[in-house]
Amino acid sequence: MTTSLFDIRDLSLTLGTQVIYDGFSASLPDVGLTGIIGPNGCGKSTLLRCLGGLVSPDAGMVELRKTPVSEMPAAARARRIAFLTQEPPQLSDMTVEGLVAKGRTPWRRPFLPPTQADREAITRALDATGLGDLRARSLVALSGGQRQRAWIAMALAQETEVILLDEPTSYLDLPHQIRLMHLLRELADRDGRRIVVVLHDLTLAARFCDHLLALSGGVCVTEGAPGEAVTPDAVARLYGIEAEVHPDPVFGRPVVYPKQ
Numbered sequence: 001m002t003t004s005l006f007d008i009r010d011l012s013l014t015l016g017t018q019v020i021y022d023g024f025s026a027s028l029p030d031v032g033l034t035g036i037i038g039p040n041g042c043g044k045s046t047l048l049r050c051l052g053g054l055v056s057p058d059a060g061m062v063e064l065r066k067t068p069v070s071e072m073p074a075a076a077r078a079r080r081i082a083f084l085t086q087e088p089p090q091l092s093d094m095t096v097e098g099l100v101a102k103g104r105t106p107w108r109r110p111f112l113p114p115t116q117a118d119r120e121a122i123t124r125a126l127d128a129t130g131l132g133d134l135r136a137r138s139l140v141a142l143s144g145g146q147r148q149r150a151w152i153a154m155a156l157a158q159e160t161e162v163i164l165l166d167e168p169t170s171y172l173d174l175p176h177q178i179r180l181m182h183l184l185r186e187l188a189d190r191d192g193r194r195i196v197v198v199l200h201d202l203t204l205a206a207r208f209c210d211h212l213l214a215l216s217g218g219v220c221v222t223e224g225a226p227g228e229a230v231t232p233d234a235v236a237r238l239y240g241i242e243a244e245v246h247p248d249p250v251f252g253r254p255v256v257y258p259k260q
Helices: 044-051 074-080 096-107 116-128 144-157 174-191 202-208 232-239
Strands: 004-015 018-029 033-037 059-064 081-084 162-166 194-198 211-216 219-224 243-247 254-258
Touching (some): 018 211, 018 219, 033 044, 044 059, 044 194, 074 081, 074 096, 116 144, 144 174, 162 174, 219 232
Parallel strands (some): 033 194, 162 194
Antiparallel strands (some): 004 018
């Protein structure tokens, strides 16, 4: 039986006048790559922020491997969970390497220079995201896709057991989307990282993820392995469209064919 990575218990949250969750409960299994899917405004990003301890619910609890996230000191949480928001903040000009080095903050002692371990982690993250040759490049000189990869490299350099990514394929062209998903798959399979990623592209989600959680209106519509979770009924309930779902001829993973 698969154990839980995250347990979400009776989560309730209102932002402004909008009820996002009202007694929501779910468990994310302790598998390599979990995708959160669903239409715009369904609560995907908010749920991810609750998992990372960046948003405190009005009621309920989120646990990481049975430890309440809300009870973790910020520094300890940053050593266990890396979070990359959908729209990273605008920073004053710095180099790619300078940004990626910020991922080492939870592991560094104040006022001391980077250690050998820090430098090696930064280099691994740069190489993994294909930015090794751009480490000295100014952020403002990068394309949108390159900046996105630099932020992803920062999250990788943090070297946490869990990585939370909110739509990391935004601003990436198709080849870099595929490379990123292969990288996440490699981190899960080779390094044992646990990655939870919000995705809009059902084909990418179904191809690369071990488990999918599909949300609509703050409730779980379906969850499970891609072959179980991506069905015509689920697509209709999530997006309000009729579609056929068939396994692709190369990987055998479900592909959605809208009828409209």
